[in-house]
């Protein structure tokens with residue numbers, strides 16, 4: 001992976017990590033992971049020079065690579081340790097997936113757009129993340145047969161908390177999902193028992209919509 005990285009990129013990443021700390025990200029494991037992932041390799045070529053700005057950018061197919069602050073905020077809310085089994089819904093560019101992989105989790109990620117899924121499959125194995133398990137599918141259904149997960153992260157805006165995903169959490173696990181139409185409320189739902197859940201909100205964010213089906 002580091003073959004395509006440089007001291008200049010590493011320096012820009014250190015500045016990005018400092019910026020995220022100033023904005024309130026405290027989890028050391030998350031900050032270290034952001035400091036390691038070469039975000040410039042996940043960008044559309046027109047935007048590569050902005051790779052270490054704390055902003056979202058288009059990645060083609062009408063989608064975006066999430067803002068580093070949002071990636072860090074969601075990763076922090078998952079409260080996972082190395083070895084935890086995590087499901088991401090919305091692989092997109094693969095950047096958030098790489099950050100989670102650097103945190104040491106066993107990662108499963110689903111994308112509904114076949115063009116993005118294919119692009120990401122090649123990229124992630126080429127740049128040193130061959131262990132991330134990628135799936136083409138509708139994230140509303142989760143990944144039946146691979147549950148339970150210690151945590152599930154949705155990186156697209158859902159109109160309500162997807163019920164199927166709650167049922168694929170182990171007891172004690174958490175689902176982090178942005179909920180809302182134009183603006184989303186970052187929502188964390190913890191599974192307290194087989195049929196009890198506790199929900200908490202963590203402020204407003206903006207995501208592309210979570211859509212049904214595969215295209």
Ligand code: SAH
Pocket residue numbers: 063064065066089090091092093094095096097110111112113116137138139140155156208209210211212213
């Ligand atoms: N995590 C990504 C963010 C990508 S934007 C990154 O780091 O770049 C959100 C992604 O969710 C888009 O690629 C979109 O196609 C995908 N998506 C939307 N609805 C989905 C669904 N039901 N199942 C799987 N992926 C979905």
